[in-house]
Amino acid sequence: MEYQKIVWKNDLDTGIQLIDSQHREFIRLVNNLLDSTVKSEDAQSLLKAFSFLRYYISDHFSVEESAMIAYGYPFYSMHKNIHDSFREEINGMEMKLRSNLPAHDVVIKLNYMIVNWFMHHIKVEDRKLCNYLEMQAQKRQESIGGRLEQIVSVFFKVRESV
Template sequence: MEELCFFTAGGKEMALRWYSALETGIEEIDGQHRQLFEQIDRLLESAKSGAGQDACLRILDFLGGYVVEHFATEERYMERYGYPKKAEHKQQHAELVEYYRKMRARVEAEGAKPTLIIQLQHSLVEWLNNHILKSDRDLGDFLKSKR
């Protein structure tokens, strides 16, 4: 049981669901956010019945790659339009990537323990909600003002 990849134990309240307040108004960014939510949710669903450590690592690697790609998209917009809060926004991205790397290393070292996966899920849901509602929406407002 300890080795199960058990993403869903956090219960419904931790589900990653899209809602309209998360819109930044920038189509490309919103599309990637929705895609990110859908992929994470799908992967969590598929992990519900339990999967081993290898499956968890594959899931984590997929997510890690997609998140990095998505951050690069936002950062290209920041560079192109000279976003004044670029440094602090990029710092937040770097912190999530760093956190993700640490968690991946722990899953590799300790196995996909339910407690670890639940911790990762909670952190991702909380981080994404906070970051999109504040930082990404602020970026969206700035970009719209430049149009």
Template sequence: MALLYAEQVEYLDVEEMQATHEEEIKILNEVEKLATGYIINKSNLSQLEEKLDEYIAHVKEHFANEERLMRKYDFPSYEMHKTAHDMFLTDINYAIKQWKNSDDVKKVINFIFKSPEWIVLHINTVDAPTAAYIAKKMALEEE
């Protein structure tokens, strides 16, 4: 069983955004699998830490790319969307800081296990309309 399934979120009209979300969900589920193994067996800590670093880097690149697309196509709700990204990054950075300061990886694991709810809500209510707007702008560009 996975932490999150791609089918739980809206399919986006911009393929680049869709592919990014699918890849991120895959990485998140890999983190969850390693985290569960670590919690049960206290093993694979280095693999878990590497996968967490990969996930965090992916999230940052994902958000930066969406923000670039929103600016390029003059998305009217850019500030609201960027604020949602910034709040998520603040939360994950806080969890990482707690993890690094206490050397207790469970601090960030707890955040990861709670994040699917935010991800589904954000994609379905914020990213989907953003992608629809950008897709229309892209189509006009192609004409």
């Protein structure tokens, strides 16, 4: 099985701590999933790990999207469309896992997408967004960290209570 372990490099940092820590956590979850797949863990636990990853990334995207709305980001629809297509891809992968497609095929595809697409998204679109957010927060003299904490607490609390 060929896959590329994903390594975090500093050029992936956007400068907004909370967003960076969610990106890192997502990469950690993907790497764990790769390890579990290589070790051929049972289908049920792979599916569980995949499901968690799907929720995690979708919530993370929602946090970014809420921040875009809160600060009137001019490229909201473009960025949101990119997130939506990634959400769809991940949903499709989960469905494949559920229909017992070989887990390693699905996970290799996920790995490929992260390396060739997600990392690029972080470096280009997320960085552009984070620069904008920092600038707007400064103008309003508020802390971007504090604002994001508020947004996150809403999303991740709702998820925990489901």
